[in-house]
Amino acid sequence: MTKWVYNFGAGQNDGRAEMRNLLGGKGANLAEMASIGLPVPPGFTISTDLCTAFYKNDRRYPDDLDDQVLEALARIETAVGLKFGDAQNPLLVSVRSGARVSMPGMMDTVLNLGLNDETVKGLATASGDARFAWDSYRRFIQMFGSVVLGVDHHRFEEIIDQAKIDADVIEDTALTAHQWEEVVEAYQALVLNETGKPFPQSPHEQLWSAIGAVFGSWMNTRAITYRRLHDIPADWGTAVNVQAMVFGNRGTDCATGVCFTRDPSTGEDIFYGEFLVNAQGEDVVAGIRTPQPLSKLRAKPGEISMEEALPEAYAELLKVRETLETHYKDMQDIEFTVQSNVLYMLQTRSGKRTAAAGLRIAVEMAEGGLIGRSEALMRINPASLDQLLHPMLDPDAKRTLISRGLPASPGAASGIVVFSADEAEMRAQKGEGVILVRVETSPEDIHGMHAARGILTTRGGMTSHAAVVARGMGRPCVSGAGGIAVDYGSQTLSAGGRMVRSGEVITIDGATGEIFLGYVAMIEPKVSGHFGTMMEWADDVRTMAVRANAETPLDAETAKRFGAEGIGLCRTEHMFFDPSRIGAMRQMIMANDMDGRRTALAKLLPFQRDDFIALFRIMAGKPVTIRLLDPPLHEFLPHGEHELMEVAAAIGVDMATMTQRAADLSEANPMLGHRGCRLGITYPEIYEMQARAIFEAALAVAEETGAAPVPEIMIPLVGSKRELEITRAQVDRMAKEVFAAAGKTLEYQVGTMIELPRAALLADQIAEQADFFSFGTNDLTQTVFGLSRDDAGKFLPKYVESGIFEKDPFISLDRDGVGLLVKMAVEKGRATKGKIKLGICGEHGGDPASITFCQEVGLDYISCSPYRVPVARLAAAQAAIGTRSDRTA
Ligand code: PEP
Numbered sequence: 001m002t003k004w005v006y007n008f009g010a011g012q013n014d015g016r017a018e019m020r021n022l023l024g025g026k027g028a029n030l031a032e033m034a035s036i037g038l039p040v041p042p043g044f045t046i047s048t049d050l051c052t053a054f055y056k057n058d059r060r061y062p063d064d065l066d067d068q069v070l071e072a073l074a075r076i077e078t079a080v081g082l083k084f085g086d087a088q089n090p091l092l093v094s095v096r097s098g099a100r101v102s103m104p105g106m107m108d109t110v111l112n113l114g115l116n117d118e119t120v121k122g123l124a125t126a127s128g129d130a131r132f133a134w135d136s137y138r139r140f141i142q143m144f145g146s147v148v149l150g151v152d153h154h155r156f157e158e159i160i161d162q163a164k165i166d167a168d169v170i171e172d173t174a175l176t177a178h179q180w181e182e183v184v185e186a187y188q189a190l191v192l193n194e195t196g197k198p199f200p201q202s203p204h205e206q207l208w209s210a211i212g213a214v215f216g217s218w219m220n221t222r223a224i225t226y227r228r229l230h231d232i233p234a235d236w237g238t239a240v241n242v243q244a245m246v247f248g249n250r251g252t253d254c255a256t257g258v259c260f261t262r263d264p265s266t267g268e269d270i271f272y273g274e275f276l277v278n279a280q281g282e283d284v285v286a287g288i289r290t291p292q293p294l295s296k297l298r299a300k301p302g303e304i305s306m307e308e309a310l311p312e313a314y315a316e317l318l319k320v321r322e323t324l325e326t327h328y329k330d331m332q333d334i335e336f337t338v339q340s341n342v343l344y345m346l347q348t349r350s351g352k353r354t355a356a357a358g359l360r361i362a363v364e365m366a367e368g369g370l371i372g373r374s375e376a377l378m379r380i381n382p383a384s385l386d387q388l389l390h391p392m393l394d395p396d397a398k399r400t401l402i403s404r405g406l407p408a409s410p411g412a413a414s415g416i417v418v419f420s421a422d423e424a425e426m427r428a429q430k431g432e433g434v435i436l437v438r439v440e441t442s443p444e445d446i447h448g449m450h451a452a453r454g455i456l457t458t459r460g461g462m463t464s465h466a467a468v469v470a471r472g473m474g475r476p477c478v479s480g481a482g483g484i485a486v487d488y489g490s491q492t493l494s495a496g497g498r499m500v501r502s503g504e505v506i507t508i509d510g511a512t513g514e515i516f517l518g519y520v521a522m523i524e525p526k527v528s529g530h531f532g533t534m535m536e537w538a539d540d541v542r543t544m545a546v547r548a549n550a551e552t553p554l555d556a557e558t559a560k561r562f563g564a565e566g567i568g569l570c571r572t573e574h575m576f577f578d579p580s581r582i583g584a585m586r587q588m589i590m591a592n593d594m595d596g597r598r599t600a601l602a603k604l605l606p607f608q609r610d611d612f613i614a615l616f617r618i619m620a621g622k623p624v625t626i627r628l629l630d631p632p633l634h635e636f637l638p639h640g641e642h643e644l645m646e647v648a649a650a651i652g653v654d655m656a657t658m659t660q661r662a663a664d665l666s667e668a669n670p671m672l673g674h675r676g677c678r679l680g681i682t683y684p685e686i687y688e689m690q691a692r693a694i695f696e697a698a699l700a701v702a703e704e705t706g707a708a709p710v711p712e713i714m715i716p717l718v719g720s721k722r723e724l725e726i727t728r729a730q731v732d733r734m735a736k737e738v739f740a741a742a743g744k745t746l747e748y749q750v751g752t753m754i755e756l757p758r759a760a761l762l763a764d765q766i767a768e769q770a771d772f773f774s775f776g777t778n779d780l781t782q783t784v785f786g787l788s789r790d791d792a793g794k795f796l797p798k799y800v801e802s803g804i805f806e807k808d809p810f811i812s813l814d815r816d817g818v819g820l821l822v823k824m825a826v827e828k829g830r831a832t833k834g835k836i837k838l839g840i841c842g843e844h845g846g847d848p849a850s851i852t853f854c855q856e857v858g859l860d861y862i863s864c865s866p867y868r869v870p871v872a873r874l875a876a877a878q879a880a881i882g883t884r885s886d887r888t889a
């Protein structure tokens with residue numbers, strides 16, 4: 001017999017926290033909490049294996065499930081002294097989904113299951129509170145009706161709204177037992193009308209339908225979209241948790257709440273959450289009533305904190321907070337219910353947090369001795385640092401505040417207002433920056449939230465769907481901006497007497513909750529505070545250096561600010577497109593002979609020299625790798641007849657010559673054509689000019705600062721030792737010439753890109769001529785796969801979607817093929833020259849998974865775009881920790 005069902009609570013815990021793959025996060029943690037003595041109502045978990053078996057078996061349950069569920073249900077009955085379906089004293093249960101990782105889009109909770117027209121009366125008598133019993137029944141019909149039977153939940157809300165109008169009350173809690181009974185009747189009529197069947201009265205039928213709905217929801221479109229966005233495999237499956245109900249809606253000594261053991265936005269070590277007296281779970285997140293703060297310190301005038309309203313339960317909750325953090329050694333996101341002043345724990349999980357909060361929590365936990373530094377470093381997803389590298393509002397910028405909401409997810413964003421997720425996605429695909437504005441969001445909006453630069457909602461708290469999802473995605477979000485009225489019909493929002501239409505621009509600041517009209521100027525982020533501390537710890541453990549790919553002074557400055565230890569790739573061709581230079585470049589290309597080319601190149605020399613002086617100055621003695629011209633010459637020619645004519649006139653050649661030259665230069669496969677060192681060999685004067693500019697610049701900066709830069713001159717697209725020998729000789733000759741003229745020398749190195757398979761295969765020979773190798777994994781991927789970098793977009797996404805490629809090989813290095821060549825070249829290069837310096841400068845140098853590979857094969861440095869430098873520093877540290885034997889230090 002396969003074990004499908006696992007008990008928890010009331011002294012029998014079959015699961016543990018480590019069993020989350022089998023029991024889902026919720027189930028595993030319920031068992032764990034119960035086993036460390038926390039108050040968890042008894043229940044059981046149906047495993048994720050069952051979900052997988054269910055789908056493998058044409059959506060049928062295995063035969064031995066039934067008995068196991070009945071047995072587990074009987075155990076709950078004994079534990080709480082109630083009977084499922086009993087007309088006098090009924091056991092009610094909750095049914096909740098629970099995958100390995102928390103997954104919005106799955107079936108929501110069904111509470112109070114087991115109620116019917118008979119048991120509701122029993123509940124009324126047993127509890128002595130008819131109002132509570134009928135309120136619970138209507139909640140059950142509403143939840144079961146919408147999530148299991150598929151009746152639109154608004155239809156139920158309409159019935160309540162009408163009941164409140166009829167009774168002339170504002171709050172749900174003001175409706176009497178009799179009025180709730182009437183709501184129940186109306187609900188049942190609605191269900192009959194919508195589904196053609198009466199609301200199911202058999203508790204066992206209710207239970208199996210709810211279980212079936214959870215498993216069914218694993219394959220709904222929202223869940224599938226979420227899995228796709230988060231790389232979650234479909235065969236993980238979900239678990240189902242069935243648990244004895246405790247009631248937060250049974251009077252003023254009852255409550256329900258959600259909280260984080262630390263602030264999930266900032267990471268501050270304060271208890272952070274919301275609760276509602278006399279309410280059930282969904283009331284807190286639904287935004288219908290305004291949740292109250294937990295701690296007295298956080299209560300604003302008019303608010304009553306849990307500390308004041310339910311002091312005993314609050315004291316218990318503080319103890320639970322302590323126990324959970326010490327036990328799990330991480331910030332927890334918990335759900336609880338208080339029934340008659342007694343606290344019950346319904347969920348704990350590692351809390352979602354912003355990147356800033358993640359850093360602060362990890363740093364403070366390490367400083368407090370709860371975890372080690374290596375553990376702190378391993379806790380941070382390097383990609384999440386991206387969130388902190390986004391601009392913030394410039395404090396001095398002019399702004400027009402239109403409203404305020406809650407600071408739900410930090411970062412600032414400007415964009416055009418759109419009111420639907422579909423439109424957000426559509427306009428973002430066209431390259432527009434959008435702010436998605438909704439009254440509230442639901443799992444159906446996830447694709448639009450992902451596409452948007454920022455999210456604004458007018459309803460819901462810090463734990464609302466919008467807030468939680470935005471934090472997880474790293475999107476700035478302002479939630480609960482109650483001062484803004486959204487009118488979907490006229491596609492407008494209005495606040496403070498102003499109206500903003502769809503398509504107009506607003507700016508939101510997710511760190512303060514403010515909303516502004518139009519664009520607001522932003523400033524560049526800094527690596528400081530906890531971020532800075534984490535980076536220092538990363539630098540202490542990593543063994544690979546981190547450099548940046550940069551050619552402009554701005555990029556070099558940014559890279560340095562983010563901690564780059566040098567430039568790993570300066571693509572010199574980018575320096576020729578400037579309007580002040582492109583003319584001379586074109587004259588060089590159009591020249592008939594070497595003299596003509598030299599004359600044009602002489603005009604480019606001062607520009608190049610100044611470029612390099614600027615870079616050397618900024619990098620102040622750190623290594624700077626300058627790659628000589630790489631792309632084919634035709635890339636610099638004007639496009640289209642009109643532009644050709646303009647250039648022909650400017651340089652004094654006729655159109656026919658111009659057109660002929662353009663035709664001569666055109667190639668069927670330019671990426672495999674006359675580029676890289678092939679150009680340097682056929683037109684040696686180009687590389688000579690560039691080498692001269694580099695040496696003159698280096699000497700000038702050495703003179704100016706007293707610290708001589710060490711230029712690393714890199715030859716692109718080398719496929720044979722001879723190519724490097726020839727180009728290296730040109731560079732050395734030029735060095736001699738410049739040094740002789742200046743009467744001074746300096747150190748320099750000449751190396752090559754390894755970006756062709758032949759270069760990797762013959763790296764031992766090439767190493768004889770090279771001081772360093774830098775793996776150009778963009779071209780190497782292109783040539784190993786025979787896959788055009790520029791055209792692959794047409795089919796590559798399909799390949800990734802259907803699993804032919806696990807990941808886009810231009811984003812994450814293909815270990816099996818490209819990686820094999822890199823490894824071979826490393827070994828061969830080192831066999832020839834033990835101390836040859838090895839780095840990577842393809843896009844993969846900023847990808848954490850590829851960085852792990854670079855560590856494994858023993859590269860000396862990685863180089864990536866400036867904004868990815870902090871990501872690379874952390875990823876390199878994690879890679880170093882991962883390969884170290886003393887991991888726990
Ligand atoms: C490469 O090919 O990986 C590289 C860094 O050079 P580029 O992208 O300029 O071709």
Ligand code: MG
Nearest residue numbers: 755776778779
């Ligand atoms: Mg290349």
